[in-house]
Amino acid sequence: MYALYYTPGAASLVVHWLLLELDQPHELRAVDIAAREHKDASYLALNPNGVVPTLLVDGQPRYEAAALAMLLADRHGDGAFAPAPADPQRAEYLQWMFNLTATLQAPLRLWWYPGDLQCDDEAVRRGARARFEAACERLDAHLGAHGPYLLGERLSAADFYLTMLMRWSRNLPRPAHDRPHLGALARRMKARPSFAELYRREGLEEWA
Incomplete structure (x- = not known):
């Protein structure tokens, strides 16, 4: 256990x-x-x-x-929730997991804890917000073209991870789910029992 x-x-x-x-x-x-x-x-x-x-x-x-x-x-x-090592989608799945860590989780942490960089808090937040929003635009475009999930029709752990990160952004000036395809994914994931x-x-x- x-x-x-x-x-x-x-x-x-x-x-x-x-x-x-x-x-x-x-x-x-x-x-x-x-x-x-x-x-x-x-x-x-x-x-x-x-x-x-x-x-x-x-x-x-x-x-x-x-x-x-x-x-x-x-x-x-x-x-x-994970393509097997020999599955053609395995590389894409791994790519998304690391991409979400670097492009969403990292700037979100800086938004909430700007003091980590020991710099001007507002400057850190501006930079973190710009990085986060740019990543959201790329993700939304990807889901619009290749969704409804990050791996197309296939649900994976990456979608659960992305949903958690969208939740974290709920109090940002423009949260992640305030985009059509990310918002649709959020609603779909939150509907799961x-x-x-x-x-x-x-x-x-x-x-x-």
């Missing part, structure tokens, strides 16, 4: 969501960010980066949300 160290709505959300989708037994272990539990020595022993998520896999702590999403999709579901269960378990309400 898996054990997920999580904080409601944080990067652990996509891992929790896939555990539900894939019907994998798991235990939830809350990490109180406000109380700085993620910086406790006991947690840093599991995840030296001091962030969530951390997932115990066969008793070993693993981290990085995108990597964990890929691991779960590869291990379970008979390829339902697992999304309602995820929200129930994490006690979330916004962007439902």
Whole structure:
């Protein structure tokens, strides 16, 4: 059984969501960010980066949300959410997972934590917003031409990951879902029964 160290709505959300989708037994272990539990020595022993998520896999702590999403999709579901290594779409799937990490998650983190760069906060936010919005335009165009999912007709872990990142953008001046094809994907993903269960378990309400 898996054990997920999580904080409601944080990067652990996509891992929790896939555990539900894939019907994998798991235990939830809350990490109180406000109380700085993620910086406790006991947690840093599991995840030296001091962030969530951390997932115990066969008793070993693993981290990085995108990597964990890929691991779960590869291990379970008979390829339902991840093309197999020999599948022609495998390269595209891997490309999207890394693309989302670099072009959406990275600027979103800078938007929320501009102090990470120890520079002028407003300047960092302007740059992060420009990078994020440019990436959203590219994604929306791709979905318009090749959707409805990132891999066309095939749902993958990348779509779950993208949906989490769209949720994170909900309070930006122009959120990701404020574009026709990204908005359609968001509605489609939020209509899945697992999304309602995820929200129930994490006690979330916004962007439902």
